[in-house]
Amino acid sequence: MSFKYLPNMEQLDHSMMNQVLDEVAAVDFEAFTANDVREALKKDSFNVTPRDFAALLSPVAQDFLEDIARKAQIETRKRFGNTICLYTPLYIANYCANHCIYCGFNCKNKIQRGSLTYEEIETELRSISETGLQEILLLTGEHRVKSSIEFIAEACRLARKYFTTVGIEVYPMNSDEYKILHEAGADFVSVYQETYNTENYDRLHLSGPKKVYPYRFYSQERALMGGMRGVGFGALLGLDDFRKDAFATGLHAYYVQKKYPHAEVSFSCPRLRPIVNDDTINPKDVYERQLLQVMCAYRLFMPFAGLNISTREGAKFRDNAISICATRISAGVKTGVGGHSEEEKGDAQFIISDGRSVDEIVNRVQELGLQCAMTDYVYV
């Protein structure tokens, strides 16, 4: 693993990262018993410990999935009521400086690259806002030169004209750069560690700034230092032992929230999906059953965390996920560059499995007895 920071990368003390890695190394998922799972399920909200969380992620807990899901649903309704937040991603560029062997955007993959002009961004934003959405997630590949801070900041300013809530999923940056984006209107930052296994991380990320594991690990902290309201966490389940990665993701969020109590935190739970120019990467170990187990375990460990369900999953799974534990669902999704108003200017990062429009998702949410929340934040 590369701990060697590149010039100009802001460095924070490594104690939190070391703590997470030590706790993950110490856990043995095979050692948990049915009784450990039962004890975890007896716990009241906020009393679920990291050890209980690990028990809920263990293989033996799969036999309790129905009980776990029922409890997760109760916790979700207690905290979030019937509301489900809707949002959509907008890819404004897909240039990338990293070589991640599992990703369709990786710098060695021969795909069509592009970025939107400000005018095109505004056209896309206007087109998306006409669907009724009020929350947008702006994405770029990870390329500091092709997608500069100022480019992203201007996109945030434009987005604030049409949306109440602007999130970003871009390359990790320093806290003063996050501050610039926050002042431009972004208030939520998602960065995924992909895998917390340091050796595997090094093997999967062949080159580029992403190779610097600790810089990525501390992205959420730097974002909060820059004034962001909240931060998102996630591992790409299937890159490594998904139980360990889910456990590490939960612990990471747990310690960040403890250190920054005001932070709103959320989880995303991507599994590997077929990618452009490579349909061989499709691990068999994270089935829907395991994915639901991970999502419910996140819910019980941190009942207050947002839980996203992306279009990597199909409609049936997503509909059931929002009925049980997910609180945020994307709608009207395109994963190429642009594509909401005109033809896409760059290839997609992954193939989506749920192409339903905003109207279709809104109707489905209501059919499920849930309530769409188009906006859940006032930027002040």
Add this chain to the structure above:
Amino acid sequence: MEDTFKLGSHTFKSRFILGSGKFSLDIINAAVQEAGAEIITLALRRANIGGIANILDYIPKGVTILPNTSGARNADEALRIARLARECGCGDFVKVEVIHESKYLLPDNYQTAKATEMMAKEGFIVLPYMYPDLNAARDMANAGAAAVMPLGAPIGTNKGLVTKEFIQILVDEIDLPIIVDAGIGRPSQACEAMEMGVAAIMANTAIATAGDVPAMARAFRQGIEAGRTAYLAGLGRIKDKADASSPLTGFLDE
């Protein structure tokens, strides 16, 4: 004489303030009717003016809207949200919520008192959501609050009157309506709070997560009315053991 309570210059008969943020918009009307509620809260962060699922479109006419400053992390942000609520046509009422702790959602009394003062100066009818602390409640009263809204238990937990002793102190010492907000999970707990002499109850999660929302709204109304009637009637004495039928020292008077 009719039993009412006042917030600012407004008089209310119903002592049930209904939260709105956790259940489906199409049943708000039924819930309001069954609750007999005259005041409904509204998270401005959820108001989608002119758009899909805008909660303002679902609130029945004639019901007073109590916008809250949910999402504010300090007094300045709360004031800005209150001003936005006023601009959106939500009137002058505001429930101050200042929270910068996302796990338990406990209010920051210091920032809340500051926000109360700033808002009262701008003519808002200010109802601060607070942790039941006597000194903080006095600060809020002095700052111009129209009522104080202590929490019974952490929001959304349905745990009831966990802070009962401290709420009783506020009832006894603060000359403003005390409205218990957050944590009330059952009609019996609402009844218990009303028996203590609080002016009103606010509930949201307990009703939103019920199987039949309008029926639970009705049950809360009945619990609140029973508790209020009991308070006005004067509760009977509670003794550890039964009274002896003839006094032990009665012989001294014989």
